[in-house]
Amino acid sequence: MTATDTRTLPIGAAFDRMPFTRRHVLIALALFIAFVIESWEQLALIYVADDLGTSFGIDEGGVGLVLSAVAFGMIPGVLIWGPIADRIGRLPTSFWSLVAYGVIALASAFAPNLPVLLTLRVASGLALAGVYTITFPYFLELLPTRQRGKAAVYLSIGWPIGILAAIGASLALGHLGWHVVAIASAAAGLWAFAIRAWVPESPYWLAARGRQAEARAVLRELGSPDWDATFTVTTERVGNPLDLFRGKLARITVLMLLLNFAFNWGYWGLQTWLPTLLQEKGLTLSASLGFAALSALMMIPGYVSASWLTGRFGRKKVFLSYVAAAAVGGLWFATASATWELYAGNFVLSFFSLGAWGVWNTWNGEFYPTALRGTGYSWATAAQLVATTAAPSAVGALLAASTGFTPTMLIINAFLAVTVLLALPLPETEGRELE
Template identity: 85%
Template sequence: MTAVEQRTLPIGAAFDRMPFTRRHVLIALALFIAFVIESWEQLALIYVAGDLGAQFGVDEAGIGLVLSAVAFGMIPGVLIWGPVADRIGRKPAAFWSLLAYGVVAFASAFSPNLETLVTLRVASGLALAGVYTITFPYFLELLPTRHRGRAAVYLSIGWPIGMLAAIGASVALGSLGWHVVVIASAAAGLWAFAIRAWVPESPYWLAARGRQEEARAVLRSLGSADADATFTVSATRVGNPLDLFRGRLARITVLMLVLNFAFNWGYWGLQTWLPTLLQEKGLSLSASLGFAALSAVMMIPGYVSASLLTGQFGRKKVFLVYVVAAVLGGLWFATAGSTVELYLGNFVLAFFSMGAWGVWNTWNGEFYPTALRGTGYSWATAAQLVATAAAPSAVGAMLAGATGFTATILIINAFMVVTALLAVPLPETEGRELE
């Protein structure tokens, strides 16, 4: 052994001097498209809900059940896939999850009745939960320390791109029926093969499993100057959910879970019913879709600005400022007295809420050591999905009870206020090595 090979380093130190290379760009592309697919699947049926309701003869409550079905499947799915990814690896979890999703989603396009459709959408959510849970932790574990925050926020731009793809598919294919939109979504499951070809296994995970040579090989391919060392990792038990609630992690876990629920309720409660709410304000269906598309476009500079700021000011400060600004945008949107104010208020809300989401997707993945990162992120995702499942039905019930546009938006906005308050005690992670 040479002197270099005899060095012992924490695995995170191997990323401190690592450059951002072409290999990272390819990895980013593969996982970015995966996130686009995740967004598309959750949003695609929102924009063809009218056709869905007409075919099965159901009202807003029935449509809300269909829209929530994927989230209902993903809630147990993420709690299963997170520990699985900590045990079998990030790469196989992402591959098999996305491939299985494509198969089940394709079958759901031929559902003969509402019960079958809901059942298969629950199953597709169960499958999709794996790649949904692991995308950000996986990406974080392949990035140089100094580029981790910025690059991961850029990955979040996949959400509005997926939203635009869902709207585009609805416009281009919606006249052919909701079945065709679902088939197009299912075909995206083939992207699993691109992930298997382009994205290596996490060196953090390999080192934690004692596979030092494989970890070194991946680090060399990523350009690490410290790839020949022997790496140490946290001794935490692999994928044990109880460890999330022990010692210093317990307080972080509780805050993180409640924040994820509140933040996603505030976002999803609005997005699911945005076309309907806009039609209540006098916009046509086509104008509502155009409004949603413009909102998605405004999300992109929100992500980019947050990416540029997080490395300079840290995760916490940027997140708090953006959430507070989103609350103000929500108030403007709720009390808009004209179409122009409606657009401007929602654009402010979209810009800052999505910038905050980009920071949170990164920050949320940095609280836990490698042995618990997949499990911790899966619990965070489960809290989000509980809100995703509850919000459409809750907002639907408010609309059915004639709550009204302004009151509904203000109730949704209150969850964003709670989000800001919960973020204050969480630790800053900007510039820290992953454990």
């Protein structure tokens, strides 16, 4: 093909006829494990919180600060890394972020006192924010249009796998102290080298930066029959946060930020203190960990069902239905009067809330054009992390004030109802090309 007869296509069109290949499976595995690591890091110390409190002589409020520290560091981190990912690329952002996280997490295992531990936990969050922000947009930008929603929801299953890994590490290593669990977390930073080896740079990003030859090479590698075209993009203005609040994007951005905060507050408010809340209902610590593990297992069929349904009914209908059903499960859990009702209510809550998260992780990454996708997703993630930071301390304060199990759960559950209302005006993106 000569320069004079080269076809010109929007970059998204190159993914319309693309098959789902073995290379996509390898990419999915690499980014799936990255998401497992992200889940692990935010949850691992929750299940050794008693040893952490004893080691530093701190109460529930102090433990809540330690648990929130990573999220606190990730808030400025995602706002920094998102525009960086739009400027330097998805691959280098993922690689250097995960390497830096591993080094800092290892140092935190040897913190001599609480101030140093808090500082290092904040710094590890700052580092981890890069891969945390870009994992889903990166994956979306490598998938065929038809499989984008289904495959991206499956990627979300990495979250309950990370929970199970954190629980398993706590049971297997917890008797050795929280330091050993922290060292195990740091070792996960080595996965950065697998990502660099297996995951190519995003063709969307390459085309947006004018690197046509490299974009064609990746598309050919991914099996696109349209790899030899010249690709156009909607905008080349890269990573400017102010563009999120201009024109038609402004309304979406405001709704997206509020929804991310409300949805994540409802989730983290429960997960962070689930073992403590269950002990208030009479379960032992061992039984509470088993309960949390079963809840994580229930998340997996929630993701699988949401993945199947989103391709059939669209992102919006499935998300709204699942969040509403999760709120019903949360109400059942909050008002449970018997142990079996605790299990049943929380299983319904886990099934539907995490299925909804799988849809949202995909939907949330499809609102913005390529030049702003990393930046837009970083702001969404920042809103989630503000909630992640606030929820453990707020629920800890409620527990310290002897608010009780049921009122605390009802407060947490109210955020799910708000999430439904905020999602109603958002546009459907199922089956649409990314810009």
